[in-house]
Amino acid sequence: MDTTPLPAPALQVAHWLNTPTPLTLASLRGRVVVLHAFQMLCPGCVAHGLPQAQRLHQLFPPEQLAVVGLHTVFEHHAVMGGVAALRAFVHEYRLSFPIGIDQPDGLDGVPLSMQALRLRGTPSLVVLDRYGRVRLHHFGAIDDLRLGALLGQLVGEALPPADGVPVASGCDDRGCPLPSATTA
Amino acid sequence: MDTTPLPAPALQVAHWLNTPTPLTLASLRGRVVVLHAFQMLCPGCVAHGLPQAQRLHQLFPPEQLAVVGLHTVFEHHAVMGGVAALRAFVHEYRLSFPIGIDQPDGLDGVPLSMQALRLRGTPSLVVLDRYGRVRLHHFGAIDDLRLGALLGQLVGEALPPADGVPVASGCDDRGCPLPSATTA
Amino acid sequence: MDTTPLPAPALQVAHWLNTPTPLTLASLRGRVVVLHAFQMLCPGCVAHGLPQAQRLHQLFPPEQLAVVGLHTVFEHHAVMGGVAALRAFVHEYRLSFPIGIDQPDGLDGVPLSMQALRLRGTPSLVVLDRYGRVRLHHFGAIDDLRLGALLGQLVGEALPPADGVPVASGCDDRGCPLPSATTA
Amino acid sequence: MDTTPLPAPALQVAHWLNTPTPLTLASLRGRVVVLHAFQMLCPGCVAHGLPQAQRLHQLFPPEQLAVVGLHTVFEHHAVMGGVAALRAFVHEYRLSFPIGIDQPDGLDGVPLSMQALRLRGTPSLVVLDRYGRVRLHHFGAIDDLRLGALLGQLVGEALPPADGVPVASGCDDRGCPLPSATTA
Numbered sequence: 024m025d026t027t028p029l030p031a032p033a034l035q036v037a038h039w040l041n042t043p044t045p046l047t048l049a050s051l052r053g054r055v056v057v058l059h060a061f062q063m064l065c066p067g068c069v070a071h072g073l074p075q076a077q078r079l080h081q082l083f084p085p086e087q088l089a090v091v092g093l094h095t096v097f098e099h100h101a102v103m104g105g106v107a108a109l110r111a112f113v114h115e116y117r118l119s120f121p122i123g124i125d126q127p128d129g130l131d132g133v134p135l136s137m138q139a140l141r142l143r144g145t146p147s148l149v150v151l152d153r154y155g156r157v158r159l160h161h162f163g164a165i166d167d168l169r170l171g172a173l174l175g176q177l178v179g180e181a182l183p184p185a186d187g188v189p190v191a192s193g194c195d196d197r198g199c200p201l202p203s204a205t206t207a
Numbered sequence: 208m209d210t211t212p213l214p215a216p217a218l219q220v221a222h223w224l225n226t227p228t229p230l231t232l233a234s235l236r237g238r239v240v241v242l243h244a245f246q247m248l249c250p251g252c253v254a255h256g257l258p259q260a261q262r263l264h265q266l267f268p269p270e271q272l273a274v275v276g277l278h279t280v281f282e283h284h285a286v287m288g289g290v291a292a293l294r295a296f297v298h299e300y301r302l303s304f305p306i307g308i309d310q311p312d313g314l315d316g317v318p319l320s321m322q323a324l325r326l327r328g329t330p331s332l333v334v335l336d337r338y339g340r341v342r343l344h345h346f347g348a349i350d351d352l353r354l355g356a357l358l359g360q361l362v363g364e365a366l367p368p369a370d371g372v373p374v375a376s377g378c379d380d381r382g383c384p385l386p387s388a389t390t391a
Numbered sequence: 392m393d394t395t396p397l398p399a400p401a402l403q404v405a406h407w408l409n410t411p412t413p414l415t416l417a418s419l420r421g422r423v424v425v426l427h428a429f430q431m432l433c434p435g436c437v438a439h440g441l442p443q444a445q446r447l448h449q450l451f452p453p454e455q456l457a458v459v460g461l462h463t464v465f466e467h468h469a470v471m472g473g474v475a476a477l478r479a480f481v482h483e484y485r486l487s488f489p490i491g492i493d494q495p496d497g498l499d500g501v502p503l504s505m506q507a508l509r510l511r512g513t514p515s516l517v518v519l520d521r522y523g524r525v526r527l528h529h530f531g532a533i534d535d536l537r538l539g540a541l542l543g544q545l546v547g548e549a550l551p552p553a554d555g556v557p558v559a560s561g562c563d564d565r566g567c568p569l570p571s572a573t574t575a
Numbered sequence: 576m577d578t579t580p581l582p583a584p585a586l587q588v589a590h591w592l593n594t595p596t597p598l599t600l601a602s603l604r605g606r607v608v609v610l611h612a613f614q615m616l617c618p619g620c621v622a623h624g625l626p627q628a629q630r631l632h633q634l635f636p637p638e639q640l641a642v643v644g645l646h647t648v649f650e651h652h653a654v655m656g657g658v659a660a661l662r663a664f665v666h667e668y669r670l671s672f673p674i675g676i677d678q679p680d681g682l683d684g685v686p687l688s689m690q691a692l693r694l695r696g697t698p699s700l701v702v703l704d705r706y707g708r709v710r711l712h713h714f715g716a717i718d719d720l721r722l723g724a725l726l727g728q729l730v731g732e733a734l735p736p737a738d739g740v741p742v743a744s745g746c747d748d749r750g751c752p753l754p755s756a757t758t759a
Binding site: 064065066069070098099101102103105107108111112115116 | 248249250253254282283285286287289291292295296299300
Binding site: 432433434437438466467469470471473475476479480483484 | 616617621622650651653654659660664667668
């Protein structure tokens with residue numbers, strides 16, 4: 024079985040909060056990335072996932088690690104889908120990391136980044152190394168000690184060379200096609 | 208200084224959830240009542256107040272104590288004021304006690320029950336004894352042990368006589384005028 | 392089945408800490424009593440039971456409720472049985488309520504009060520009402536809200552008359568024979 | 576100021592628990608080492624430090640990281656200093672990592688390893704990298720996420736060569752000379 028880490032698909036985001044310009048995973052290459060997928064009415068996200076993401080954002084230097092939230096609304100679209108609701112939520116919970124609203128698929132179902140990332144629900148955590156490769160794909164709460172250990176290890180890994188593209192096919196600003204074989 | 212407990216003003220509710228018929232404080236006379244005022248985007252309510260209210264609802268026999276939620280939206284009206292948003296929230300957080308949406312005042316400010324109860328914010332707790340008199344008026348989180356002790360004491364107090372109205376002027380189905388001097 | 396509350400047996404204590412004079416349950420008549428049985432090497436006692444007992448001691452006025460600790464060593468006697476070890480423990484954990492060392496039975500087994508109270512282990516909680524009758528007999532951790540509610544109720548119950556002895560024969564320093572049926 | 580990491584002094588231990596043979600820091604070279612100094616009557620150790628140490632012991636593969644407890648009794652010697660008391664404690668709290676009893680100094684004061692490590696009290700954490708150099712020296716509780724990140728980073732660092740003694744000429748880019756006293 025091939026367990027080579029694979030590149031993450033590009034994010035498809037309808038609107039960004041807490042960032043002056045839209046983010047792409049390609050532009051974060053060279054840093055470890057923690058993607059935290061949540062819904063504002065998901066109790067496990069509010070109680071565990073989002074506070075953990077905020078603490079990560081405060082703990083690591085920004086040049087080492089980027090925390091990116093992803094509001095992946097797949098239920099209660101009518102009451103959760105809007106920018107205004109999320110903005111109020113982000114304000115009240117004092118979240119300061121960039122958060123993207125996952126692009127709806129037009130059919131009120133699972134939004135596009137959530138589909139591409141093959142998330143099973145919320146909260147979900149996808150951790151990318153400095154090369155943009157998926158190194159953790161986790162559904163549900165995850166222990167601080169275990170997550171910290173993984174991130175410390177990834178932050179300590181060698182930086183990719185400025186001119187190199189070590190991952191074949193790769194993810195760039197134009198997109199990032201999912202290969203047929205995926206990571207676990 | 209007169210510290211005689213005063214009757215609570217009548218609730219003014221736009222819509223009820225988790226109850227087949229609208230509630231009135233008068234109809235709850237004879238039971239201890241815990242009024243829990245909250246907003247769905249209030250972190251302290253979500254983390255502490257609402258779980259405590261739900262546990263109270265499960266701990267005490269319904270003939271002894273009634274837990275009543277009050278969604279007192281005084282900010283972010285556009286995204287929190289609707290029935291659909293609150294219904295989704297109540298579903299996701301598995302709240303099973305009756306919850307009323309406090310009647311907006313038409314000016315997008317402090318809703319009417321919140322004004323009448325003179326609440327300072329959310330979460331707030333107003334505890335009424337079996338006579339409908341205010342025995343606790345609390346803003347912020349309150350310790351389980353302290354709240355439990357008060358409720359145990361109030362539940363143990365003698366029931367009002369079926370035909371008696373021990374509180375002068377009193378609260379009935381038509382309303383409950385606030386006296387000029389209020390409780391602390 | 393007769394569920395009439397029964398009087399508690401008298402305590403048999405080898406040494407007292409945090410009190411200038413030895414306590415008896417008889418001398419506490421008129422107050423609600425929380426007996427907390429623990430061992431200093433019992434993780435559940437240290438994590439839950441003792442902090443709860445200390446908070447009870449601080450929450451309730453002393454004329455209403457007395458918290459009494461009982462060090463019921465039934466294992467590791469050689470290292471836990473001494474006064475000096477318990478005194479150091481009580482100092483480090485800043486416990487300020489009276490604590491008695493349960494009288495060893497001479498055979499290094501279950502100490503005498505623990506036997507008389509029929510405790511199943513530690514932590515255990517025995518709650519007596521103002522008449523000295525057992526109203527709760529609990530092994531393991533107990534929820535703050537539930538315990539608070541019981542204590543609030545018991546504190547609110549009518550005081551026994553100063554000259555009355557509502558419990559036949561009663562509990563005094565010489566002992567406390569369990570009656571077959573007590574007057575509730 | 577020179578902030579070059581220095582090698583840790585050798586442990587001076589009177590008695591070991593949870594290990595068939597005495598440990599030395601030298602024998603752990605090649606692995607990251609977490610030294611957790613505690614006292615069994617130290618509330619912060621029991622509530623935070625020891626559970627964290629136990630979770631570390633379970634989380635990391637033993638060939639990557641070694642957790643070593645150090646019972647550094649500097650008060651209440653009479654009741655805490657013995658092997659039997661610590662053994663009962665370790666049994667009740669289900670601690671499974673190796674624990675050494677720090678060598679008393681004969682004057683009932685600060686024990687020898689604690690002096691050599693310059694610890695300020697308990698709980699204290701000293702983290703050594705694979706070369707045996709001190710990379711964290713912490714007094715008090717430390718956050719799981721922060722500790723995990725450091726350990727993940729250290730575990731990911733290159734192993735010292737099997738035949739080399741990279742510590743021999745100083746802990747900077749040019750080397751890291753061991754003091755004569757530390758050949759454990």
